[in-house]
Amino acid sequence: MWWGLGALAALLLVAAVWVWRKGRPFAQGDVFRASRLSGGNHLFPTQVLITPTSVVQYTPRWIGRQEQTIHLAHVSSVNIETGLLFSNVFIETSGGSDPIKCHGHKKGDARRMKELIEQYQTDYYRGRNPGPVGGGGSAR
Numbered sequence: 001m002w003w004g005l006g007a008l009a010a011l012l013l014v015a016a017v018w019v020w021r022k023g024r025p026f027a028q029g030d031v032f033r034a035s036r037l038s039g040g041n042h043l044f045p046t047q048v049l050i051t052p053t054s055v056v057q058y059t060p061r062w063i064g065r066q067e068q069t070i071h072l073a074h075v076s077s078v079n080i081e082t083g084l085l086f087s088n089v090f091i092e093t094s095g096g097s098d099p100i101k102c103h104g105h106k107k108g109d110a111r112r113m114k115e116l117i118e119q120y121q122t123d124y125y126r127g128r129n130p131g132p133v134g135g136g137g138s139a140r
Contacts (some may be wrong), residue, residue, distance in 0.1 A: 019115050026058045026065075032113055038104020048089070048102055050116045052123065055091055057100045068100060072121050078114045082107055089113055 026032040027049050034045040043059040055075060059066045074095035081088040087110035091100040105113070 026060075026122060027056075030112075030116055032102075032105060032109045034104035035106065045104070047101055048100070048105075048113060050113060052120045054102060055117065057102065068098070069099065070095070070100060070116065072124050073138070075117060075121065079119050080110045080114060081112070085088055091117070 003092050004065065007114045018051075030050045032048045032050070034047070036043075036045050045060075047058045049058065052076040053072055055070045055072065057066075057068045070091065073094045074078055074097070077092055079090040079092070081090070081127040086104045087107045089100075089102040089105055089110050091102075093099060
């Protein structure tokens with residue numbers, strides 16, 4: 001009986017470590033993670049990386065991941081839908097691909113995502129060398 005309980009405890013520990021590792025920021029830079037308290041993000045919260053050239057939505061899975069990348073030149077609009085606790089961010093494209101839909105972000109993170117995308121797009125279309133905006137580099 002003790003062996004069975006020990007094996008179950010070890011299995012639960014391995015699963016907990018696996019979920020924790022999958023929930024860590026997947027890249028350096030401006031990574032915004034959805035709250036684990038929001039629907040669909042309990043085990044593996046969706047993450048969004050915003051760089052000077054692209055927006056990447058990253059959703060870990062038990063095995064593997066789902067990743068969608070949109071170049072900033074193809075982002076046509078960013079919409080924020082604010083609720084009582086969390087915000088949803090919708091990043092529409094002009095290139096015919098599916099929009100990025102992110103649910104359960106903090107309100108401040110949603111605003112910051114929109115600001116970064118708009119700033120990087122402005123830099124891109126003005127032909128400036130895009131760089132970090134506002135001291136980025138922190139995982140959220």
